[in-house]
Amino acid sequence: MIQILRAQQQRWETWQSRSPNRGIFGAIVTVGGLTSLVRLSGLFKHQLIAYRFGLSDDCDAFIVAFALPAFLAGLVESISQSAFIPTFVSVHKREGQTAAACLFASMMASALALVLVVLALLLVGERPILHLLAGGFGSDKLERVRQLFHWLLPILFLSSVAGLWSSVLNAQGRFALAAVAPLMTPLCPILAMVGFARFGIRALAAGTVLGALVQCAILGVGLHRYRLPIRPRWHGASPALRTLLERATPMLIGALILSSNGIVDQTMASRLAPGSVAALEYGNRLSSFVVGIASMALGTAVLPHFSDMVVERNWLGIRHTLNTYVRWIAVVSVAGTVVLVPLSMSIVRLLLERGAFTEADTRMVSHVQICYLVQAPFYLIGILGVRLLNALGHNRTLVWISSMNVITNLAGNYLLMRVLGLPGIALSTACVYACSMFVILHQVKAKLPCA
Numbered sequence: 001m002i003q004i005l006r007a008q009q010q011r012w013e014t015w016q017s018r019s020p021n022r023g024i025f026g027a028i029v030t031v032g033g034l035t036s037l038v039r040l041s042g043l044f045k046h047q048l049i050a051y052r053f054g055l056s057d058d059c060d061a062f063i064v065a066f067a068l069p070a071f072l073a074g075l076v077e078s079i080s081q082s083a084f085i086p087t088f089v090s091v092h093k094r095e096g097q098t099a100a101a102c103l104f105a106s107m108m109a110s111a112l113a114l115v116l117v118v119l120a121l122l123l124v125g126e127r128p129i130l131h132l133l134a135g136g137f138g139s140d141k142l143e144r145v146r147q148l149f150h151w152l153l154p155i156l157f158l159s160s161v162a163g164l165w166s167s168v169l170n171a172q173g174r175f176a177l178a179a180v181a182p183l184m185t186p187l188c189p190i191l192a193m194v195g196f197a198r199f200g201i202r203a204l205a206a207g208t209v210l211g212a213l214v215q216c217a218i219l220g221v222g223l224h225r226y227r228l229p230i231r232p233r234w235h236g237a238s239p240a241l242r243t244l245l246e247r248a249t250p251m252l253i254g255a256l257i258l259s260s261n262g263i264v265d266q267t268m269a270s271r272l273a274p275g276s277v278a279a280l281e282y283g284n285r286l287s288s289f290v291v292g293i294a295s296m297a298l299g300t301a302v303l304p305h306f307s308d309m310v311v312e313r314n315w316l317g318i319r320h321t322l323n324t325y326v327r328w329i330a331v332v333s334v335a336g337t338v339v340l341v342p343l344s345m346s347i348v349r350l351l352l353e354r355g356a357f358t359e360a361d362t363r364m365v366s367h368v369q370i371c372y373l374v375q376a377p378f379y380l381i382g383i384l385g386v387r388l389l390n391a392l393g394h395n396r397t398l399v400w401i402s403s404m405n406v407i408t409n410l411a412g413n414y415l416l417m418r419v420l421g422l423p424g425i426a427l428s429t430a431c432v433y434a435c436s437m438f439v440i441l442h443q444v445k446a447k448l449p450c451a
Contacts, residue, residue, distance in 0.1 A: 035179055035293045041186040046285050047351055048193055049204065054356030055275030055364075057141050058201040063281050064134045065148035066208070067266055069155040072118060076111060077163025081170065086307040086391050087244045088171040093311055095240075101229050103240045104168050108232035110245075115160045119153065133263065134270050144201075151205040158212035165219040168228055171304060177222040184218065185211040261409045261432065265425050268413050276422050279361065282352065283368025283426060290336065291376050295383050298329075302384060306391035315449050318388065322444070325384055333377040344370045364422065371426035378433040385440035394447050401439055408432045 053059040084107060092100040122129065126149060134145050166178040185208070192207025199206075223230050235241075269276040302325070309318050340347070345366040353362045389397055409432045416424030 037180070038183045038186065039289050039293050041183055041190070042285070043289050043351070045186040045190050046282065048190060050282065050352040050357040050361075051355035052193060052197070053201065053278075054358065055278040055361050056356065057274065058144065059278040060137070060270070060275065061134075061141055061144040062148055062201050062204060063277050064130075064137075064266060064270065065145045065205075066152050066155070067263055068122070068129070068133065068149075069152050070159070071263055072115075073156050073159030073163065076115065076160040077166070080107075080111070080164050080167035081303065083244060083390070083395065084167050085171045085303050086310070086393065087240060088168065089304060089307040090311055091240045092171075093308075099238075099240070102235040103238065103244065105229040105231070105233040106235045106238070106241050107244060108164050108229075109234045110241075111164060112157075112160065112232050115157055119156055122153065122156075133267055137270060148201065148205050151202065152208065154209050155212050158209070158216055162212065162215045162219055165216070165223055165230075169219070169222065169226070172226070172228070173304065174222070174226060177219070181215045181218040181222075184214040187211065188214060261406060261429065264406070264409060265413065265429070268417065269422060269425060272417075272422055275361070275364075279364045279368055279422060280425060282348075282365045284372055286347065286351065286365070287369050287372035287376075290340070291373075291379060294333070294376075294380055298325075298380060298383055298387075303387045303390060306388050310391045310393075313449075318448065322384065322388060326381055326441075329380045329384065330377055333380050337373050337376050340373055341370050344373070367423040368426045371420075371423045371430060374427065375430035375433045378430070378437040382433055382437040382440050385437070385444045388444055389440070389447065392447055394443070397443050397447070401436060401443070404439065405432050405436050408435055 049059065053062075084104075088100055088103060091103050126146065130142065130145055130149060134142055137145065162181070166181070169175070169178040188211030189204050189207035192203045192210065196203040196206075220230050265280060266277055269280045302321075305321070306318065309321075345362065348362045348366045348369060349359075352365065353359060386398065389395070409428055412428030412431050413425050416428050418424070420427065
C-alpha cells in the first residue's frame, strides 16, 4: 500500500514538473486542500463562539482586543512572504543554501527585534490605543477589552515567529507543513472552550495564545528537520539583506495602510448598535471561509514560481501564467458567488443559529455576509497581480495603491453606513477591492517587461 502511494506521489510530482503552470496548480491543490482543513476547523470554532457568546458584549470585547495583535502579526507574515521569498529565491539560486540561510537568520533577528519594540510601545500606550479602537464602548465594556488585550498580546510575538518560519518553508517549496501548522490556532481554542467553559471568554483567549504557541512548535520541528535555521542570528548587513530591507520598507508601509482597513471597519462598527462588531466579524469569517482558502492557496503558490520566472527573465511564461489564471479565477469565483449569495441566510442559520445566537442575529449576519461575498472575484484577481508585482520588485507601487484603498474604504463606509447600516461597511470593502483590482492589473501591464 505504501509503495502504491509513493508511486502515485511520484507521478504527481512528475506531472507538476513539466510546466510552470502545472507546478503552480499542484501547489495550489496542496495548499488549498490543507488550508480547507484549517478553515473548516476555524469555522467550527466560530460556531462554538456563536453558540456560547452570540452577539454579546464579551464577544465584541474579545474581537476588538484580538484585532491589534493579530493585525500586527499579520503584517509581519505578509511582509515576510512578499518581500523575503523573492530575495531568498534569488540568493539561493545564485549563492547557494548557506548564503540563503544566513539571510533568513539575519532577517529573523531584525524582524523580531522590531516586534519586541512594538510590544513595549503597545503596553505603554494601551489606554489611548484601546479608546481609539473601541470609542463607542461603555466604560465596563472597555475594561473587558483592556483585560483581554493583556491576555492576547503574546499572539503578536508568537504569530510573527510562525509567519517568518512559514515564509522560509514556502520559499523552499515546503508548502504542506506551512499550510497545516495553522490547524492548531482553531483547535486549541475549541478545546479550551469545551474543557474550561466555566472561565467564559478567558478560556477562548487562553486557548488562542496556546494555539499560536503549538503552531510555532510544529514549524520549529519542521525547520530543524529540513536543516533550516531556527534561531535569529545577525550575520551583518549583507547586500542581500539590504535588498530585502529595500523591498520590505515599502511593503511595510503599504501593508500597514491596507491592513488598517479591517481595524477601521471594526472601529466604525463599534459606534453602531451593540453586537455590531461581532456581527461584522461573523459575516466576514463565513464569507472568507471560501475566499480565504482560495486566496491563501493562490498567493502562496504563485509567488515562488513568479520569483523563479523573474530570475530567469521568462516574461512570456509570466504573461501566459497571468492570463491563464485571471480567466480561470474570474469564471470560478463569479460562478461560486452567484451560487452562494441566495444561500446566505440558510448557511448562517445552519451554522450559527443556536444557543445565544438568535434569528435576528442570523438576519443581520446574513446581510453582512452577502455584501462580503461580492468581493471574491476582485480580491482573488488582485492577489494574483500583487504577487507578480512582489516578484518584480515593484513594492513601492503597492504603497500608493494601498493608500487609495484606505481613502476609498473610509468614504465608502461613511456613505454606505448611512444607507445600509452595518452591511454598508461590508459592501464598501467589496467596492475597495473592485477598484483596486483594475488599478493593479493596469500596473502589472505597465511594469511587466516585453519579451
